[in-house]
Amino acid sequence: MAEITAALVKSFRDRTGLPMMECKKALQEANGDEELAVELLRKSGKKTMEKREGRETEAGRIAVCADEATGITAMVELLCESAPVAGTDEFGQLIGNIVGQLAKGPGAKTPEELLAQPVPGNPNRTLQDDYDDLVNKIREVFKLNRMIRVENKCGSYVHHNSGIGVIVEIEGDNTTLARDICMHVASMRPKYVAKDEVDPAAVAKEKEILGESVRAENAGKPANIIEKIIEGRLKTFFAEQCLLEQPFVKEPAKTVGQVAKENGITVIRMTHWVLGQ
Secondary structure (H helix, E strand, O other): OOOOOHHHHHHHHHHHOOOHHHHHHHHHHOOOOHHHHHHHHHHHHHHHHHOOOOOOOOEEEEEEEEEOOOOEEEEEEEEEOOHHHHOOHHHHHHHHHHHHHHHHOOOOOOHHHHHOOEEOOEEEEEHHHHHHHHHHHHOOOOEEEEEEEEOOOEEEEEOOOOOEEEEEEEEOOOHHHHHHHHHHHHHHOOOEOOHHHOOHHHHHHHHHHHHHHHHHHOOOOOHHHHHHHHHHHHHHHHHHHEHHHOEEOOEEEEEHHHHHHHOOOEEEEEEEEEOOO
16 A cells, blocks of 8 residues: 555645545545546546536636637637636636637537547647536536537627627628627627518517507507608617617717628628526
């Protein structure tokens, strides 16, 4: 039996970040073999976390990575149980490595496929290794909840609290404007890019409701005047719902659609995430 000294336990604790007694027990079971002890701790940690499955993951971060060499942009959402954990440097590094690999690696269709890929700059470890080690250290449920990889030209934005992330895909070359539009999306939260994306049934229902209200308020006015009032209010409805119809936050006298057209870009689609929603 190898001697498990206090210095060895302390060194192992510094490596794993786990409590001293757990480190000592794992080293004793592994007869001083640190690599085997790490595996034992991982197995023990997974058993512990299996009992915690189903717990709410209400905190976390959204992160974006744009690969300038290829023009590929990726965004991921990594959830955990508490805000203090989401705010740690270790959590930030983990999500940074995950989104960086999604942007700069071969891509992935599922979280499992992505986590099986190597840590950027460290081919001897997978993202799953880092993920499992941090879960084992912190003992909170983590969830790689969403991921997207965009190969079109786009702008991207993550709010300073890492709770909102936006990607706006464009045709054209003005990615600076695309990023400004991302910030607009984060602030104004449109549901659609353009009017033709809104469900026609929802538009018809809104027009019916507006019609009843306008006719009640303008009894006796000619039908053509009432129709113009309804169409005017319908513009307000579309401005609340549709990105291209909204007054641009940086130039309110013009709509986003007008600013985009004047600057030679076409907005193709947007991805707007709010943490946990």
